[in-house]
Amino acid sequence: MFARPILTALMLSALTLPALAQDADTVVAKVNDTEITLGQMAAMKIGLPPEMAGMPAPELWDLMLDQMIRQAAMAEVGEASITARDTAALAIDRRAYLAGAALERLAEFEPTDDEIQAAYEKAFPADKPVTEYDADHILLETEEAAKAVIEELGKGGDFAKLAEERSVDTGSGLNGGDLGWFTTDRMVKEFGDAVASMEKGATSAEPVKSQFGFHVIKMNDSRVQEPPALADIRDALIQQIRREKVEAEIEKVTAEAKVEKTEGLDPAVLEQDVLGVGTE
Structure with missing residues (x-):
């Protein structure tokens, strides 16, 4: 019988022994001739959504391993009758993954x-200040209708009221034609150019035609955009x-790659059943 001090020392020694070395190649299960490794499990975990990856380790381990065992078993069935389509799809998936991994590391x-x-x-750029504009508009379907609105405005008509009653742009029309602050690049070119050429407080003397119809514009104000x-x-x-x-x-690597395109192939060949899927 061991003396108590010796027994205690042996127990403590056993508790402090290092665990068996485990790395990505450690086999966690084997399905026929297919090995499932710790690295594969870890890679699978990285790809899981957060709610699953946060599961308790024992539950997650069993869930992933069961999935990989089923996958390995079915993969053997698929590999036993691999088709041209399978081979092509596997090549695409491999390229896509490797390219994605390289770009991810680069980023x-x-x-x-x-x-x-x-x-x-x-x-x-400090030397190219951007101007913002505050303008209202009334959008009409025809030039005649737009000219009629301009005539009414000239007689003292209320712009906001006419916008509510006549504008086919119902979104801004309900707000009296108000478009708020904007930069000209956010508008169609004809409208943006017209606004940029107008004086503060001015209203269109002639309708402004765009792809949406005919605009009557009221330019309220402008300011230099604060970055x-x-x-x-x-x-x-x-x-x-x-x-x-x-x-x-991507551009650099692609430019440096030796690319040889096969000449003489008719793109219409893609309409043919080159993978034989019609006979599967």
Whole structure:
């Protein structure tokens, strides 16, 4: 019989022994000849929605492993009778995943403060201030109807009342024709150009034709747009910088790749049953 001090020491030693080494290649189950690894389980967990990934570990483990066992069993059935369509789809899925993974890693970088400042200055150049306009309009279907409204305004007619009664743009018409503040790039070109050429307080002397009809415009005011504070749009700028870097890398890698397109193929060949799915 062990003396108590020796027994206690052995028990403590057992408790502190390191667990067996476990890595991505650790096999957690085997379905016939297919191995399911710890790495595959971990990859599956990363792709789960948050509500599932947050489940207690034992429940999540059993759920995922059961799913992967069923998947492995059915995959063997599918592989035993693999078709041309299956082979093509697997190649597409592999390419799509690898490309996505490469782009995801590329987009993980953190832009420097200088890069963020440069993106801000590019979006809101100090030497090119943007003007905002406050205008109302009455939209009519015909030029004659628009000219009639202009004539009534010239006789002292109330713009807001005429907008409510006559404008086919019912959204702004209910508000007396009010369009609020806007930049000209948000409007159709004809309307934007007309507003930008008008004096404060002026009303259209002639109808302005656009794809929507004939506009009678009242220009209320204009102002230089105040750019947002950098701190308020910092996150958006970071995402923009990342997108631009990813797009530039795609262009660079594609340009450097050796691409050989087979000449002479008729695009109409896609209308043929090249995968034999019609006979499956």
